[in-house]
Amino acid sequence: xxxTINNAIRLKREILLQTIDVFLQDKPFEKLEEIPYxxxxxxxxxxxxxxxKDRAVIRSRILSVLGYGFEDIDKGPVFLAEYAxxxxxxxxxxxxxxxxxxxxCSSCVETGYSVTEACRxxxxxxxxxxxxxxxxSFIDGKSVIDKSLCINxxxxxxxxxxxxxxxxxxxxxxxxxxxxIVKTNKGLAEIDRSKCINCGQxxxxxxxxxxxxxxxxxxxxLSMKRGVPINxxxxxxxRGQFPGSSAQLYKALGLLGFKNVVEISEAAEECAKEESxxxxxxxxxxxxxxxxxxxxxxxxxxxxxxxxxxxxSHTASPMAIAADRLKKSDPYSLIAFIGPCTAKKNxxxxxxxxxxxxxxxxxxxxxxxxxxxxxxLEIPDQENLHRDGTKFAFSGGVTSAVEKFIDKDDLVAFKPxxxxxxxxxxxxxxxxxxxxxxxxxxxxxxACAGGCVAGPGxxxxxxxxxxxxxxxx
Amino acid sequence: MKKISVKICTGTACYVMGGCDFLELxxxxxxxxxxxxxxxxxxxxxxxKEVDRPEELKYPPFVMINEKVYSPSSLGHLIELVTEEVxxxx
Ligand code: FES
Numbered sequence: 001x002x003x004t005i006n007n008a009i010r011l012k013r014e015i016l017l018q019t020i021d022v023f024l025q026d027k028p029f030e031k032l033e034e035i036p037y038x039x040x041x042x043x044x045x046x047x048x049x050x051x052x053k054d055r056a057v058i059r060s061r062i063l064s065v066l067g068y069g070f071e072d073i074d075k076g077p078v079f080l081a082e083y084a085x086x087x088x089x090x091x092x093x094x095x096x097x098x099x100x101x102x103x104x105c106s107s108c109v110e111t112g113y114s115v116t117e118a119c120r121x122x123x124x125x126x127x128x129x130x131x132x133x134x135x136x137s138f139i140d141g142k143s144v145i146d147k148s149l150c151i152n153x154x155x156x157x158x159x160x161x162x163x164x165x166x167x168x169x170x171x172x173x174x175x176x177x178x179x180x181i182v183k184t185n186k187g188l189a190e191i192d193r194s195k196c197i198n199c200g201q202x203x204x205x206x207x208x209x210x211x212x213x214x215x216x217x218x219x220x221x222l223s224m225k226r227g228v229p230i231n232x233x234x235x236x237x238x239r240g241q242f243p244g245s246s247a248q249l250y251k252a253l254g255l256l257g258f259k260n261v262v263e264i265s266e267a268a269e270e271c272a273k274e275e276s277x278x279x280x281x282x283x284x285x286x287x288x289x290x291x292x293x294x295x296x297x298x299x300x301x302x303x304x305x306x307x308x309x310x311x312x313s314h315t316a317s318p319m320a321i322a323a324d325r326l327k328k329s330d331p332y333s334l335i336a337f338i339g340p341c342t343a344k345k346n347x348x349x350x351x352x353x354x355x356x357x358x359x360x361x362x363x364x365x366x367x368x369x370x371x372x373x374x375x376x377l378e379i380p381d382q383e384n385l386h387r388d389g390t391k392f393a394f395s396g397g398v399t400s401a402v403e404k405f406i407d408k409d410d411l412v413a414f415k416p417x418x419x420x421x422x423x424x425x426x427x428x429x430x431x432x433x434x435x436x437x438x439x440x441x442x443x444x445x446x447a448c449a450g451g452c453v454a455g456p457g458x459x460x461x462x463x464x465x466x467x468x469x470x471x472x473x
Numbered sequence: 474m475k476k477i478s479v480k481i482c483t484g485t486a487c488y489v490m491g492g493c494d495f496l497e498l499x500x501x502x503x504x505x506x507x508x509x510x511x512x513x514x515x516x517x518x519x520x521x522k523e524v525d526r527p528e529e530l531k532y533p534p535f536v537m538i539n540e541k542v543y544s545p546s547s548l549g550h551l552i553e554l555v556t557e558e559v560x561x562x563x
Pocket of ligand 1: 520
């Protein structure tokens with residue numbers, strides 16, 4: 001599923017921008033309160049039942065930009081300025097990266113179990129007797145489910161002899177590769193943290209943009225304002241996400257206030273080299289190896305396919321390699337990573353060397369807020385591009401980068417398999433592999449179909465990004 | 474017949490607010506429409522910095538079709554606008 005520009009995304013970016021404005025331009029925190037009114041002025045058309053609800057949703061969105069999730073907000077009146085003040089006191093970021101905006105979510109389609117036309121109103125009525133909460137009654141000779149009672153257990157659907165009861169799923173539930181989203185009986189999406197791999201597919205799929213990630217962008221701005229030096233690592237997939245060339249973007253990032261800008265594709269190349277050596281080392285002793293660069297995949301394996309974990313490459317991800325090196329050369333600066341990925345936030349916490357993770361979308365809004373126009377920036381000389389490293393940005397790229405480091409003679413033994421997205425079919429392939437029914441011996445795994453260029457924090461269509469990567473000299 | 478000019482703003486504000494999606498316009502238009510338009514990217518049109526913009530131009534991205542500026546809400550919307558302009562021109 002790729003995201004293309006629509007009203008929901010525009011609105012989301014506008015709120016992000018206006019929130020960033022308050023902090024970047026040193027406005028008093030109280031100004032945050034004006035944003036919902038500016039975006040939905042009196043007399044405006046409402047998206048939902050009324051403009052008050054719209055504004056309430058916008059407030060929740062602002063809170064997510066401030067880094068708060070649904071679960072962090074007190075019930076009762078919410079003063080945005082108070083929450084803004086709380087940011088400085090935040091010790092570390094939570095593991096729960098993805099969060100649902102309740103007010104926005106409940107507007108979603110009616111989901112859960114319902115009875116279709118196929119109901120024959122049979123005599124046995126097993127649906128009624130199977131229901132543990134007595135939510136099913138018969139009206140006009142047909143089975144009817146009382147939504148206010150139903151707990152979505154699905155027992156009725158299982159026993160109906162006519163398969164007349166179906167489970168309608170919301171886009172988020174359908175998109176989740178980890179079955180981590182359930183809709184409560186109030187129609188609210190709930191994320192099961194024990195299953196969630198923070199891949200962000202739900203963020204991309206929700207047509208109400210009701211699933212969001214807790215941002216770290218304001219934390220970063222406040223640290224910068226305090227004069228903390230921050231270096232920035234840029235994911236290879238940034239190409240195509242911003243206007244202009246990579247060199248222009250790096251210059252823009254410098255103007256934003258980052259100390260040094262480090263492109264990760266060099267580390268990615270190293271990662272490919274190491275992975276190729278690891279492959280050669282292990283190819284005779286273990287049936288297959290999988291890549292390790294996609295943190296959502298690593299999390300998926302740990303939570304849902306534990307028997308495969310020992311097959312994941314031990315090579316550190318490009319982000320980890322680059323961060324490690326940077327920490328050694330400049331131990332007193334903080335490190336920010338910018339990329340398209342929500343799951344990188346969890347990886348950053350685990351490796352400990354990356355202090356902030358920002359999405360391309362967030363960085364773009366920083367540039368807009370500061371009035372930096374990337375296309376206008378003059379750059380002196382050509383950048384040094386690590387071609388193979390840049391390929392990590394899309395599916396198939398890691399394989400081809402690793403392949404290059406394998407000798408001709410060994411190449412016959414290299415049997416790559418591409419897992420492009422964690423869809424049903426691919427999950428079945430991985431499950432089979434975990435039981436040593438592997439189809440090849442090198443599994444390149446990307447949780448997002450298309451690879452990082454299709455990640456939830458991207459701005460542009462993946463096709464455009466791939467084109468730009470291939471065209472850049 | 475003179476071709477319709479479509480200038481897609483690729484200044485940072487427009488690009489990141491959705492302008493990059495609009496750059497896919499050439500592959501989204503039908504063959505026959507494509508021969509009647511001239512599509513180009515352009516540096517910042519300056520609109521994003523204007524303080525008092527009319528309501529319909531409240532948010533970037535902006536596209537200029539034959540000297541008139543629009544703020545299409547999606548690629549589909551832009552295609553509609555271009556198609557209309559081509560019809561008017563015939
Ligand atoms: S970036 Fe498009 S008008 Fe300025």
